[in-house]
Amino acid sequence: MKERKIWKRAAVFMLSSGLIAGMFTGCGRRSQEEKALQAKGRFVESEIALPEGTGRPLGMEYGEEGLRLYTSSADEQYYQSYIYENDMWSAPREEKWLTDGKERLGMNLVDIYLGRDGKNYATAETGQGIHLLTAEEDGTARDVTPFKEADQETADISDVTVLRDGTIGIGEYRNAMVEFYKAGELVFSTEGIQAGSEEQIMLEASDKTIALVGQDTTSIEFYSAADFAKKNTISTGQNLQDCFLVPGEGGVWYFVNAKGIHRVTEDGSISEMIMDGINGMMNNEVTWFLRRFIMGSEEEFYGLYSNADQDWKLMKYAFDKEAAAFREETLRIFSMKESSTVTLAVNEFKRRYPDVQVEYNTAVTGEETPTADHIRTLNAELLGGSGADVLILDGLPMESYMEKGVLADLSGLAKGLEQSGVLSNVIEGTAQKDGKIYAIPARVNIPVLFGTQNEKNACESIDSLHAYAQENPDKRLFGVTSHDLTGMTLFHMFYEEMKTEEGTISEEKLSSLISAWMQISKNGDFQKYEKEYFESEESIWPLLDKSFCTSQTVPEEDTYADVIEMEGLMASQMVYTGAKKAGNQLQDLKGYYVPKVIAGVNASSKQPKLSNAFLECLFTETVQQTEAWEGFPVLNSVLETYPDYVESKEGQKHTMQYSGINYVTGERYEETMTYPTREETEALIAMLKGLKSPFIQDRIISDTVQKELEKCYTKKQSPEETAKVICRKIDTYLAE
Structure with missing residues (x-):
């Protein structure tokens, strides 16, 4: 299978399940008579143990003999x-x-495909990009890469489908093209989606139809496999990046993503979710990645997953007519933006409470900003006694x-x-507040200051800065730095002094x-650097999820100060490398x-026990020890592993x-960035344990x-006018 080139953050799953939520929230325990009448039948996920004594899985297909799994030898x-x-x-x-392709042709297997023509195909890596192999009757491999020789060095095949007549369809993720070749001649091409990684699925085919992910990444385009005429485009209303397309029968198709398994028809008459993925492996993208997804017989599906440690799992999805159609209870979770840590905790919670439905909703998705x-809107909902x-x-x-x-009071927890x-x-x-604890952070960022002494002294107060x-x-x-990074960081640094x-x-x-900020911007000639080096005219600050940041790069050797908010051990590499380069201490x-x-x-939750149980999952070692780029863990047993790790062979190799x-x-x-030394790591942990002042700034004030x-900054109003407007708006907001 293909090695993932880009580490993905956790996906966020927004489910339209108001009807189900209404059935199970605020109703208490239902009677035995009601339970007896409960609807039955739903798709369930189960794990299939992989063969013993084998090497790594490479791919799978479903043919006349059933499910076939390809692996390397041990x-x-x-x-x-x-x-x-x-x-x-x-x-076995x-x-x-495949062995012939490796030994004689010098190719390393990437993926396995079963063509609609009944033949076996495989993509394989060489020094000249990705090639396509097929199996010959004598047990040898033949290179059937449809590109001309001049194109082979740049070819990077991410997806393959083969039609019944042997026409080869390929997706190239680098140039976002889908191309079909018959007998080596290009017969059809169209622009595909701009994929973020070679894992992106771009195309698939049934006997009569070709399906492509639309360039808007939310639609599916259908073409005739006979003459490539476009049949239809249907909108799914979902992000189809990193989804898998699966052909069914009679114009029925399936696509699977983190939300679940969905059924659609080529004419758009049906679009439905047949399996909710929130409680399954497909919703576990922080640690497990879906590598291959295929259909078996009678709506059975198989998913092959791997993680960063190259562990593998094979899951089966089949309809169980005896399984309860709806889970007994529902737990609803809300955050403004997606959180990898929350997703990890959701998966841990699902393992502990498999019969509880979990809904994780967010105000925005992807790179959107709340x-x-x-x-x-959320405030009105919560103050009205509802909400997650x-x-x-x-x-x-x-x-x-x-x-x-x-x-709710969480003092006991x-x-x-x-x-x-x-x-x-x-x-x-x-x-x-008043001796009670109402919220607990699962991660923490550590703001640090470093630089030459004169510049650090300037950061002690507003007067010294001025x-x-x-x-x-x-x-x-x-x-x-830039003017907006500096301005917002200074506002947060001296917020308490201004209160x-x-x-x-x-x-x-x-x-x-x-x-003082305006003078600092002028002294540093920010406009010159921003115009010459910053690619976007938009402000950088809204794109960051930090309260303190005056630098986006490894510092130069110079006399200056910098304020950086470290969001985990991996992120500390840049900070410590920069500080060492400048000869400064943090x-x-x-x-x-x-x-x-x-x-x-x-406080209005009807599921207080399950809510507390979910919070406990946030602080398990399973969740805390995963690098989520959302801050340092707060569990001491995980922090204590850091000094040994940074001086281990694995830690020494883990550079950026x-x-x-x-x-x-x-x-x-x-610049090659490395972890801090053991001594520096121990001092960092001691610093974390000694910090006493939480900095919490709500988004409305920052915006x-x-x-x-x-x-x-653009001279539309003076510093005095700006201060007056800010104070007035903040006072109005706090009084609401």
Whole structure:
């Protein structure tokens, strides 16, 4: 199978299941009579144990003999296959044509295909891109790559389908093209989707029809396999990136993605989900990736999965007429944006509570950014006594929720988590009010400050910042940065200093801070660098999920300061590499830690026990030890493994390459980033355990400030006017 080139973040699953939710929330336990009348029959997932003593799975197909699984031998010297029948695997059969392709043609197998012409095909890697092989009757492999010789070096086949007459259809993920070749001649081509990785499925075929994923990545286009005439385009309303297309019979097709298995027809008359994926392996993309998905007989399906450690699982999906059509209880989870950590916890929860339906919804998907309108809509729902059971509070007005009784008391759960080894400083400091704890973060980011002493001193207060800006008109305070990164970071750094006893912001101090920021921007000649090197005219800040960031690159050797918010051990590579290059030591920033994946329970939830059970899953070693790029774990037993890991062979090999531009000289450079040393890692963990001040800024305030600072930077309003507008808008928002 193909090695995944891009590590994917967890997908977010938004399910339209209001009817089911209405049946099971607020109704309590149903009577025995009601249970007896419960509808039965649904698709269920089960695992098929892989053959023992074999090598890695390579692919699978379903033919006249049933399910055939292809694998390498245990010593990786040859290829073989197994037939699955009557819940047992047959003895292995050597696939001589694949072994011949490896030994004689020097090709490494990538994927297996069964053509509509009944022949076996395989894609294989060479020094000249991806080639297509087929099996000859004498047990040898023949190269049937349809490209001309001049094209072979750049060919990168990601998908293959072969029609009944032997016409070969290929998808090329690099140039986003779908092409069909008959007897070596190009007979049809069309633009495909711009794939993010070679895992992207672009095309599939039945006996009579070719199906392509539309360029909008939400539709399926159908073409005649006889003359390539377009039949129809149907919209699925879903993101089809990384989906699998599966042909059925009589114009019926299936596509599978993280949401489940869906059935559609070529004429668009049917579009339905036949299996909800939220409780299955297909919804486990943080750790398991779907490599192949095929249909068996009578709507049986098989999915082959692997993870980053090259472990493999084979799952079967079949209709069970005795299984309850609906699960007894439903747990609803909500976050503003998708969270890998939440998805990991959902999978752990499903393992513990397989009979509970889980709905994980978000305000936005993908790269979208939540807006104030999203938050206001949610606020109205929560204050009305409804909403999800579990709330992930990142970017939400958590303090207001505590004051208004939206969040349930988690003090008992918090005590148990402390006893299990969750860091007490983040449990007790994040969301405590009147001696009770209302939310607990599953991850934390660590803001750090480093640089030369004079520049670090400038970051101590608004007055020292102002003085530095006036006294150093030709000096950059920060390294490679932009005006919006600097402005928002400074606003957050001095937010507590600007707060009044009434909880509002001092207009005078904010005006002074903005004036200093404008002077720093001028001193650093930000406009020159932004115009010359930044590709987008849009602000960088809204794209980040951070509160502190003055640098996007490995720093240059210079005298400056930088503020960086580290979001995990892997992310620390850039920070420590940059600090070492500049000869500087890291220190904490005002004792701040930034809580991430802050989990609370809706006080109006009808599922308080299940909600608490889900929160417990967030803090298991299974979830905490996975690098999710959402912050450091808060479970002590996982943190304690870090010093050994960074000096292990695996840790020493785990480097990252960074290429960038020296914004002073304009020259490009490359940097190899490594983990901090054992001593540095131990000091980092000690720093984390000692941080006492949570920094939590809600999204509406940040968005308001960023928009007004932009007006000031472009000279549309003065620092004094900007401070006045910001204070007025924040006061109005906090009073709502």
